[in-house]
Amino acid sequence: MRTPIIAGNWKMHKTVGEAVEVARKLDEQVADSPVEVVICAPFTSLSALSALGLKKVKLGAQNMYYADQGAFTGEISPAMLEDVGCEYVILGHSERREIFQESDELINKKVLKALETGLKPILCVGETLAQRKAEQTTDVVVAQTTQGLAGVSAKQIAHVVIAYEPIWAIGTGETSDGKDANQVITSIRQTLAELYGPELAEQVRIQYGGSVKPSNIAEFMEQTEIDGALVGGASLKVEDFVGIIRY
Numbered sequence: 495m496r497t498p499i500i501a502g503n504w505k506m507h508k509t510v511g512e513a514v515e516v517a518r519k520l521d522e523q524v525a526d527s528p529v530e531v532v533i534c535a536p537f538t539s540l541s542a543l544s545a546l547g548l549k550k551v552k553l554g555a556q557n558m559y560y561a562d563q564g565a566f567t568g569e570i571s572p573a574m575l576e577d578v579g580c581e582y583v584i585l586g587h588s589e590r591r592e593i594f595q596e597s598d599e600l601i602n603k604k605v606l607k608a609l610e611t612g613l614k615p616i617l618c619v620g621e622t623l624a625q626r627k628a629e630q631t632t633d634v635v636v637a638q639t640t641q642g643l644a645g646v647s648a649k650q651i652a653h654v655v656i657a658y659e660p661i662w663a664i665g666t667g668e669t670s671d672g673k674d675a676n677q678v679i680t681s682i683r684q685t686l687a688e689l690y691g692p693e694l695a696e697q698v699r700i701q702y703g704g705s706v707k708p709s710n711i712a713e714f715m716e717q718t719e720i721d722g723a724l725v726g727g728a729s730l731k732v733e734d735f736v737g738i739i740r741y
């Protein structure tokens with residue numbers, strides 16, 4: 495049995511004070527949830543959130559660089575994330591791929607380094623609307639999965655979470671249909687089975703992301719292959735995020 499994982503991606507939102515207030519309330523309200531709960535906060539809030547000693551809610555970052563240290567102005571190393579209490583790190587989010595031109599090759603280097611450091615990557619994959627219309631969805635997500643995971647060992651793969659996020663569904667209010675998302679996620683799992691064998695593939699958690707909210711979470715969670723959600727907008731307010739976690 496895979497433990498469901500609901501992660502909030504706060505993107506570029508919240509000052510330290512706002513982050514602390516939301517995290518504290520959230521931690522209280524989901525204390526007894528059987529679901530693994532993660533908030534991926536901006537770098538600036540991570541240290542303060544870690545100092546809260548949250549009981550239930552785990553911490554993640556939204557990006558990192560793959561070097562240990564050095565002349566990389568503006569970047570954050572995996573060891574720095576560990577130091578501020580992160581267990582997870584989102585890598586290859588479509589906003590990083592599109593706005594900051596991150597390639598599969600760069601994302602792969604980050605995935606390998608995160609795992610080597612002991613961080614669990616949440617590797618994001620997903621197609622654009624044009625790719626969907628051209629019926630390339632499966633090819634795109636399979637290629638992103640394969641390239642993102644190049645060199646990841648059989649020992650490491652169970653520590654990876656994959657988030658399937660169709661780009662046209664992110665922040666748009668449009669969502670993939672639960673069955674449709676399940677089908678794409680099934681092809682991701684098949685790819686994992688080809689790479690690591692069926693037994694290990696069964697252990698990897700694959701989330702859906704893209705306009706997830708309290709009113710549609712059940713549709714995704716009732717699918718056999720969907721093990722959780724990566725939530726943007728609806729993770730910013732305690733009430734909405736709690737509604738999703740209690741699907």
Ligand code: PGA
Pocket residue numbers: 503659663664665666703704705706724725726727728
């Ligand atoms: P959204 O974002 O829930 O606001 O669509 C999801 C994401 O980008 O991870």
